[in-house]
Amino acid sequence: MKITEMKCNRMVNPMGYTLNKPRLSWITEAEEAIVQIACQVIVAADEDFLDILHDSRKREDIDSIGYTPEIGLKPRTRYYWKVQVWTDAGDVVSSVAWFETSKMDEPWIGKWITPDWEDRSIHPLLRKGFSISKEVAQARLYVCGLGLYEAEINGKRVGDEYFTPYCNSYHHWMQYQTFDVTDLLGKGKNVIGAMLGNGWYKGRFGFKGIKENHYGDRFALLCELVIQYADGSEEIIGSDEDWKAAPSHILDSNIYDGEIQDANKYMESWSSDSADDEQWACVRLIDIDYHLLEARRSIPVRIKEKLKPVQVIHTPKGEVVLDMGQNMVGWVSFKTEAPKGSLIHLQYGEELQDGCFYRENLRTAKAEFKYISSGESAEVQPYFTFYGFRYVKVEGWHGEVRTEDFTGCVVYSDLEQIGHIETSNPLVNRLFLNALWGQKGNFLDVPTDCPQRDERMGWTGDAQMFSGTACFNMDCDAFFHKYLYDLAQEQSSIGGLVPHTVPSFGMSKKNENSFLSAGSSAWSEAATVIPWNLYLHYGDRAILEQQLNSMKDYVDYIRKQDDGKRLWNTGFHFGDWLALDGQGEFDRFGGTPTDLIATAYYAYSAELVAKAAKVLGKEEIAEEYGKLSVEVKEAFCEEFVTPRGRLAADTQTSYILALFMDLVPEKFRGRIVESLRKNLEDNKYYLKTGFVGTPYLCRVLSENGYNDLAYRLLLNEEFPSWLYAVKLGATTIWERWNSLLPDGTFGELGMNSLNHYTYGSIVEWMYRHMCGIQPLEDFPGFRRIRLAPQPNRMLQYAKASVKTAAGLYESGWRYEDESLRYHFRIPFHAEAELVLPYADIQNVVVNRAPLEQSPIKYDIRDDHVMMVLKSGTYEISHLIGK
Template identity: 75%
Template sequence: MIIQDLKCNRIENPLGYALSKPRLSWIVEPGAEGATLQQACRVEVALDEAFLNILHDSGKREDIDSISYVPELGLAPRTRYYWRVHVWTDRGEAASPVAWFETAKLDEPWTGRWITPDWEEQSVHPLLRRGFSIHKDIARARLYICGLGLYEAELNGQRVGDEYFTPYCNSYNNWIQYQTFDVTGHIRQGENVIGAMLGNGWYKGRFGLSGITHGYYGKHFALLCELVITYTDGSEDTICSDKGWRCAPSHILDSSIYDGEVQDARKYTEEWSSPSFHDAGWDGVRCLDIDFNLLEARRSLPVRIKEELQPVKVIHTPKGETVLDLGQNMVGWVRFKNKAPKGSIIQLQYGEEMQEGCFYRDNLRSAKAEFTYISNGQPDEVQPLFTFYGFRYVKVEGWPGEVRAEDFTGCVVYSDLEATGTLETSNPMVNRLILNALWGQKGNFLDVPTDCPQRDERMGWTGDAQMFSGTACFNMDCDAFFHKYLYDLAQEQATLGGIVPLTVPSFGLNEQDSHTGSSAWSEAATVIPWNLYLHYGDKAILEQQLSSMKDYVDWIRQQDDGSRLWNTGVHYGDWLALDGDGEFNPLGGTPTDLIATAYYAYSSELVAKAAKALGKDSMAADYFKLSAEVKAAFCQEFVTPSGRLAADTQTSYILALFMDLVPESFRPRIIEDLRRNLEKNKFYLQTGFVGTPYFCRVLSENGHNDLAYRLLLNEEYPSWLYEVKMGATTIWERWNSLLPDGKFGELGMNSLNHYTYGSIVEWMYRNMCGIQPLEEAPGFRKIRLAPQPNPLLKHVKASLKTASGLYESAWSYEEDGLHYRFRIPFHAEAELVLPDADIKDITVNGISLEAGSLSYKEEDRTVNMVLKTGQYEIIHSVKQ
């Protein structure tokens, strides 16, 4: 028996994060002992790794849940806390390894000052530096730092940490994150030097939906830091940013999220990495007045180089271009080995697709997406520092000699998210689709859940995030990632009177146009918190976001004239659906007031459920009542007395069924009308961003599982596998991003890495493989295990590492019938639902169900049984 995956706030050993209430979690693997149930647990927290100075001891208790345990602690600033767990089970006991979490500054005041180069020209990228001496033995050292727009810190010529794009992207006018780094190993006896390099980033660079906004949040480079050194005798020294620092222009001539980066290595000096700092020729700095109240401990997960890819080939195009093919649409950059003579100019241009055999990037709109490097003649490995690209292809110019694939490496960059889910089927094209959705998540989960990572946009669109959030949580542990995003959302919302902005951060989008939120987009405020609660079982997200959820629904209610309809404002509708007017018209055919009213009911119900989960029964009753009133208004406005929907669109039917908007007596007709609509469209989808995420789920859960598989496996346009046939390695923004002849469709808004339609993967986990979380037991402590096979696929298998442990679900069609394989984790259980089954035809681990020990029941040709911790092979003997 092993206790593993010890996390605090869903992060392993978090250093310097916002930790007002540490939430501890862990997973027990039963091992060879075959433990199935937890009988008791003990959690200890101490100030030392030997647990001599214990601050919290829960004692041996039966009520502790490994999904989330909150110890009673009064936290001190800049303090490391160690914790461990002891578990008693039905087959023995086990102790965990020691984990830790460390606080940041908390309410401790800053002694450092915000500094900036004392230059008139604020476009010059600076180096900032100062020296200091150490003459005592060091116990530990921590660097508390923030730089605007982006920073990279160094100590004695060593890069601090392995993160990129610190201090990350959020609404800087509401809060600014600082990071904490353990730099004990960087400091030496005698002379030392600390420094930082600054770039434009989101804060002061060209960024925003208009594509022309410069410095929306700030106009000046700025640095704030405190290096706190604790000696073995218990004394401390603090090296602060102040007027004593010096600055000089760096070798980065320009940087931009959209346009790329220009480096002149001839300007790089070895002095930058030398501990002997002589500031002759360096300029002074001045202090800036930036509100210290904006500073908060980090919430963003680190952004790191998570993978590396080698180019699969070097292409020489009909135009004479030399192009690297990475074989995968990815996000990050290409690192290369420099061998060019001094003064040589190497330029890389990044693009997603080739056209007519040549390099192409018109779909990036105004984004230049370039990297320019001027060589100093010295061998080096070169990469950008303050930008990223969305690309598969890289055009290389100015390279000395032959361009060889082995001289380049694709650095795949995204937030440090743990992979939790895997899926595999008998169909290679479906497997590629699953990978495409995963790569879309990797590319767009770079601190903010962006819509696309390549063109002059790359913003945290709320609609894309909420529509994909369910799939995201199956693919990866997204709890901490979305905690930060939703915190930022609530900060923005508080300044807008309850309106949820279209993008988070908004970058002034609400100021630039008439939009005041849109249904399905603004639902990020309600849908994402509820999805996190279902997946991770931690009420902390509901506690953090309940006011935001409630304020959003209350804002809708203010637009309501008593009719309980949401028929005001500007809405995006079923974005990019194919049933609208015109081939490239982004607005679908489903009336926007129908969609808005549906989401009004849905969000009201989610607020009620969140309130109920938190024990706020009066609030829950109020919002359940509101939701019921909106549903009644929906029926009065959009449904005839005989159950006919006013709009004959696939999305209309899908919303009515998925959001339970109509009486039970109307459902059969609406289901049949949806089927007829599909038949009218030759069983191809016509849905956009709103209808697509729920489409196959609605079909499978309403008696048309065969049509769900048919939609999945369609290979012609419009379909998921059409994209795969066309060579897609991520999810497209449009069903027809590329036309059958391989040419781009509409260019004004056409991304080849736009994950929303990848939400089909949630259906694969929930319905195809049957792994469904339950509201009454969130965090997968109990699940409904209801796989829905179809002979169009011969076999399928899924694994899912949940907050409760590892689930596995697989099925395959064999000669003797349908074989299922399941794994249920420790201290968990699943209600297995097998449709079209007879107990006489079922064996469990080689024993007939009737003769075995499992509890079961049979009703309407459906067999239900309860599976406890363990592994099961179940055979349903049927002729196929």
């Protein structure tokens, strides 16, 4: 037995975060045990647990999915914790984990500083020297730099994160980070420094008229180096007027356009104690509101993987192009000894056209990197930009371009992959990987819609629609906590409506009929759907506590628009975005009436508010919004459903929403299911759905008796289908069903990303229905699940695993002659309600013994067998008909 995955607020040993009430979680791995008997959690001020601050004592009611110790937190303090678990097969004690608080409410001694020169485009280096005469026991750096910063102490980089202080609504709040820098200091002379780049804060960015200086027009730095000495004394070295400034070797940096470096201006010793800064310029104070500063919420962005180019291509135009073999996000680093003054020019793109480098689909984004060599040997990469790409055009290289000279650095938020899927179909396996790579590429601090063109923004609709899949693939709890906090901040200034993008970058104006206004059904539902998905997956009430007012405010905004008729038929809506049943080949809004979609989501969001309030014990709110949801559903039926159950709009998405969101009476469901089937038949069993209908399409089919059609849609290989892109060589999910045409050329270029994860939401169906791993609302965090795989002979086998908050689940099936064999794994102290379709009880074998002779409880319902599986591994088989 062992205890693993010890996390605080779903993070391992977090330092300097906004913790509020720390939520401790862990997983007990105990193959020889089945259930937890009791548990004890101890929190101490020291690693030896001599100074106990909290002791739960041995209790039966502690759940490893989340436990909050009663403890008053102090600023800049580390707390240690451990767990002991008693099981039916003995007990086990964990290792020691910790969490460390931020400055909390402590005032800042450091001051905001900026270079004392007029040209605000010059990228600065900032530094200060100081001396240490005593032994250092501990040192922490609390720092924020605008737009982006990279800190160094004594010539060594602080931490391994990129794009600090990250992307958020800077006019509402700014994050500072905390770093342990104890090992970077020494007796004698020391120096601390920082390099600044434009980033989102002041660089060229945005969607509503791309511009610079969205939030500020000057570089700025604020920091405090807090040194605790062995003798118990403390010294704080803060940013102030004594710092010095000099231009860095970065001539320009921009999220969209890339970076330009001149190595001839690089000062190798600028952050070491040997540097001479007498010729450096002064700095001056800058007025930035300290009340905006908050401890970090963003999890780190790091280089998570490294790839080598798979080949060097010499194109018909004579270009030299690196092929990374995978559409990725980050950059390529390289080693060079090019002659002094040489210009190495890299350009990034997603696809080749006619065998040549191409990037017209990036619109105005230059997506390039320029490096002017000093003649010295160097390892080079950008500091303050990233690219979405598979191909890199190389110009100005000295000598032969070789794959071994370049490395692809894959950069995204530090998310742990927890889910895996494999089937007998290689194309489906690639589809799963494409969705996973789309998540990697777009989960860079905010869930962006695309990582390559002049956009890269946190579109709410994309995030909402993919959030279920995201939580199966990766532990996204802390990642989405920060995004939703930003979302609530943006809401606060526009009356509860949710902007199209978070952060909004100016797209937060209430212009009722403008594409660039704030708010649209299905997009704004990020406020209600994502918190509920997080609660469902991680069992964490804290996200509902954090977001309930946001959820309510959004629904209240809609209620103010409905005129008492309980219909949402005002304002701008994206509709079923990029659906294929609209007017004309390139119509973006789809054929489903926008007021039908908006009203459907109105009912759904009100229901989610009621559910969240009920979880939190707020019964009056739950009753109010539950009643509102019922009223909206009744209005939906009056407006869009005939007295005999015919839906007003004959579109796949209309039927899908009516069924998935339970908008119609039970007596009409059969007709609507049949209408959906008939629509698919009329379209030769190909989908016509866009961003709204696609996430739920196969789920609705599998839940309503047409599992075979769900598989047929999954396995279609011609346009429009998921595998169409796979067969054309896609390594990520495309924005459009036909982003590339059958001949490999681009379709419409104005909006055509090859890394756009929304349609990857089919993966949630793979986890939930193909493999049957379904979380239950009454048991959030997967303590108890519904295990209901729905096999189909169109695949020979399928299997999935998910490392949930409760532990590792596995579910797989395989056809063998006339038998269907299942493999299941249920984690310690969990159970699953297993539903086996089409099984004759006399033919069911569990772990090589007939089910009727097994101690497992079972029930026969219609054509299903139901069992309750406790912790353990199960091999189950039964005969099937021909």
